[in-house]
Amino acid sequence: MPRMVGGPLHERVRQEITRRVIENKYKVGEPLPSSAALAEELGVSMITIRRALRDLQSTGLLYPIRGVGTFVRERRRLIRELDFALASVEQAPRLELESHQSTVVTWERIRNSALNRLDAPDEPMVCVRKIISVNGTLAIFDTSYLPLSFNDKLVDELGNKSVREALRNQGTRFRKTRLLIDAAPASEEAQRAFGIPNGYPTLRRLYHLTTGDPSFSVFGIAEIPFDRLAYAVELEILPSGR
Amino acid sequence: MPRMVGGPLHERVRQEITRRVIENKYKVGEPLPSSAALAEELGVSMITIRRALRDLQSTGLLYPIRGVGTFVRERRRLIRELDFALASVEQAPRLELESHQSTVVTWERIRNSALNRLDAPDEPMVCVRKIISVNGTLAIFDTSYLPLSFNDKLVDELGNKSVREALRNQGTRFRKTRLLIDAAPASEEAQRAFGIPNGYPTLRRLYHLTTGDPSFSVFGIAEIPFDRLAYAVELEILPSGR
DNA sequence: GAGTGGTCTAGACCACCCT
DNA sequence: GGGTGGTCTAGACCACTCC
Numbered sequence: 001m002p003r004m005v006g007g008p009l010h011e012r013v014r015q016e017i018t019r020r021v022i023e024n025k026y027k028v029g030e031p032l033p034s035s036a037a038l039a040e041e042l043g044v045s046m047i048t049i050r051r052a053l054r055d056l057q058s059t060g061l062l063y064p065i066r067g068v069g070t071f072v073r074e075r076r077r078l079i080r081e082l083d084f085a086l087a088s089v090e091q092a093p094r095l096e097l098e099s100h101q102s103t104v105v106t107w108e109r110i111r112n113s114a115l116n117r118l119d120a121p122d123e124p125m126v127c128v129r130k131i132i133s134v135n136g137t138l139a140i141f142d143t144s145y146l147p148l149s150f151n152d153k154l155v156d157e158l159g160n161k162s163v164r165e166a167l168r169n170q171g172t173r174f175r176k177t178r179l180l181i182d183a184a185p186a187s188e189e190a191q192r193a194f195g196i197p198n199g200y201p202t203l204r205r206l207y208h209l210t211t212g213d214p215s216f217s218v219f220g221i222a223e224i225p226f227d228r229l230a231y232a233v234e235l236e237i238l239p240s241g242r
Numbered sequence: 243m244p245r246m247v248g249g250p251l252h253e254r255v256r257q258e259i260t261r262r263v264i265e266n267k268y269k270v271g272e273p274l275p276s277s278a279a280l281a282e283e284l285g286v287s288m289i290t291i292r293r294a295l296r297d298l299q300s301t302g303l304l305y306p307i308r309g310v311g312t313f314v315r316e317r318r319r320l321i322r323e324l325d326f327a328l329a330s331v332e333q334a335p336r337l338e339l340e341s342h343q344s345t346v347v348t349w350e351r352i353r354n355s356a357l358n359r360l361d362a363p364d365e366p367m368v369c370v371r372k373i374i375s376v377n378g379t380l381a382i383f384d385t386s387y388l389p390l391s392f393n394d395k396l397v398d399e400l401g402n403k404s405v406r407e408a409l410r411n412q413g414t415r416f417r418k419t420r421l422l423i424d425a426a427p428a429s430e431e432a433q434r435a436f437g438i439p440n441g442y443p444t445l446r447r448l449y450h451l452t453t454g455d456p457s458f459s460v461f462g463i464a465e466i467p468f469d470r471l472a473y474a475v476e477l478e479i480l481p482s483g484r
Numbered sequence: 485g486a487g488t489g490g491t492c493t494a495g496a497c498c499a500c501c502c503t
Numbered sequence: 504g505g506g507t508g509g510t511c512t513a514g515a516c517c518a519c520t521c522c
Contacts, residue, residue, distance in 0.1 A: 008490080008492090009491075009492070010491080010492085011440075014440075031507090034506080034507060034508085035507080035508070036506095036507090044492085044493095045492065045493050045494075046493095046494090047492070048491085048492065048493085050508080050509085051491090051492090053508090054509095055440050055441060058300065058427075058440075058441040059427040059440065059441045060427065064507090064508060064509085065501085065508080066499070066500050066501075066507075066508055066509070067499070067500035067501035067502080067506080067507050067508070068500085068501060068502085068506090068507060068508080069506095069507060069508080070507090070508075077424070079359065079422065082423070083477055117472070175478070176476065176478055177476070177477045178474070178475070178476050179474065179475040179476070179477070180321065180472050180474055180475075181423055181445070181472065181473045181474075181475065182319070182445055182468065182471075182472035182473070183425035183443045183444060183445035183466075183468035184443060184468050185300075185301040185302065185443055198256075198297050198300075198301065199297060199300040199301045199441060199443075200443075201425045201426060201427055201441075201442075201444070201468070202425060202443070203423070203424055203425035203445075224425075226424065226425035226426050226427070226443070229424075230359075230422050230423065230424035231422065231423040231424070232420070232421065232422055232423075233324065233420070233421040233422075233423065233475075234418065234419070234421070235325055235419045235421070236417070236418055250509080250510060251510075251511070252510080252511085273488090276487075276488060276489085277488080277489070278487090278488090286511085286512095287511065287512050287513075288512095288513090289511070289512070289513085290511065290512085292490085293510090293511090295489090296490095306488090306489060306490085307488090307489080307519090307520085308488075308489055308490075308518070308519050308520080309487080309488050309489070309518070309519035309521080310487095310488065310489080310519085310520060310521085311487095311488065311489080312488090312489075
């Protein structure tokens with residue numbers, strides 16, 4: 001019954017459902033009508049409904065709970081300064097609550113080929129994987145690689161502090177940070193960590209932290225579901241340009 | 243026949259096809275076997291094959307050409323300095339070829355709600371939409387809003403130069419730039435512009451350029467398919483922090 | 485005309501949740 | 504038990520490309 005014109009049926013159904021969400025006919029936290037009900041109401045087959053719903057799940061508008069229903073995802077994105085991670089603790093009081101969860105520490109080579117672009121070495125390193133919540137929302141899946149020998153005290157600290165802080169407590173001082181910011185479909189690990197579907201867009205921050213010692217630098221990737229966080233940057237401008 | 247264990251069939255098929263692409267069994271520029279051939283070879287229904295192929299299209303690994311076949315997408319991502327757009331023309335010689343295509347200039351309000359986060363005004367402005375190629379690849383879908391009256395010479399310049407350059411030639415000098423960098427599923431406009439499917443991840447740069455005149459500032463969004471471009475940033479570090 | 489991918493359909497089975 | 508979403512199947516039709 002979506003009287004919208006043009007395009008495949010599943011697309012028109014998708015637009016109709018999107019419209020209803022925007023108009024607040026389908027509200028956050030409440031389930032949509034079931035696929036069967038929607039199929040009957042809109043006069044299309046259930047398969048077409050599922051197709052439309054799945055497309056809307058992969059764009060983050062909806063999420064399914066098996067055996068319960070399909071829900072409207074809440075959407076409010078935090079904004080964080082890109083150099084948030086860089087200012088000293090004293091200078092940039094942490095306005096955002098950040099907690100580090102389910103940290104896993106292993107000993108392995110860098111596998112993620114994206115880090116090649118930062119000239120990451122191909123040697124076994126200490127690998128720290130963790131999920132970071134910001135303001136109570138699971139937001140960041142972080143994998144970092146340290147050129148360290150294991151050290152119980154350090155491993156302990158890595159559990160609940162950031163890598164940067166843990167290393168700072170051990171006397172390491174960083175000099176420079178190189179970042180690559182890009183987007184990518186969620187990795188399989190991120191899909192599991194956040195419960196997001198295949199292909200879900202993520203914002204990534206690839207980092208290379210350097211110290212005075214050229215043999216000691218930290219590499220890593222922070223993977224962030226697109227609906228959780230945005231980075232803010234403020235730049236003064238030289239005379240002109242683009 | 244994918245003997246991989248666990249998970250739904252379409253997922254195992256997806257992994258099998260991914261493996262073949264990684265191992266270069268399916269090469270860039272050549273078509274994969276047809277859905278029917280894959281269905282027979284792998285011993286699953288064609289529908290399951292199409293499901294796997296569609297998932298791989300939305301992650302950018304494959305792309306379909308109707309009536310011809312499904313192909314492996316070429317993948318090489320350009321890296322650009324985030325402040326590329328900010329340095330003066332003299333100081334940062336443009337290493338990357340950039341061409342501006344199919345520019346459309348209109349008069350409208352800012353519709354994209356993402357720009358609200360940059361405190362964009364709700365008044366009609368000159369809106370410039372264009373597709374920008376970098377090094378010969380369609381890479382950026384740019385929409386910018388200028389608080390201007392129409393001006394034939396300007397509209398002319400907007401056609402083949404960047405907004406910043408065109409305004410510079412009219413005497414405008416920018417002071418500061420606020421940026422938001424995030425990810426998002428491709429907008430419908432970007433889907434059309436780049437021929438990418440619904441839900442395709444994009445990297446976005448939302449910008450607010452300010453001049454000395456508080457009533458004159460430029461807002462805009464640059465939308466970039468995730469496989470085209472990454473932003474590089476280099477930062478000196480204050481004493482410590484995360 | 486033969487091959488391709490895209491759409492739409494019906495129907496069956498499963499795993500899961502709630503009551 | 505009765506609801507939900509998820510998977511997998513078969514089959515038909517269309518639009519398109521290529522020969």
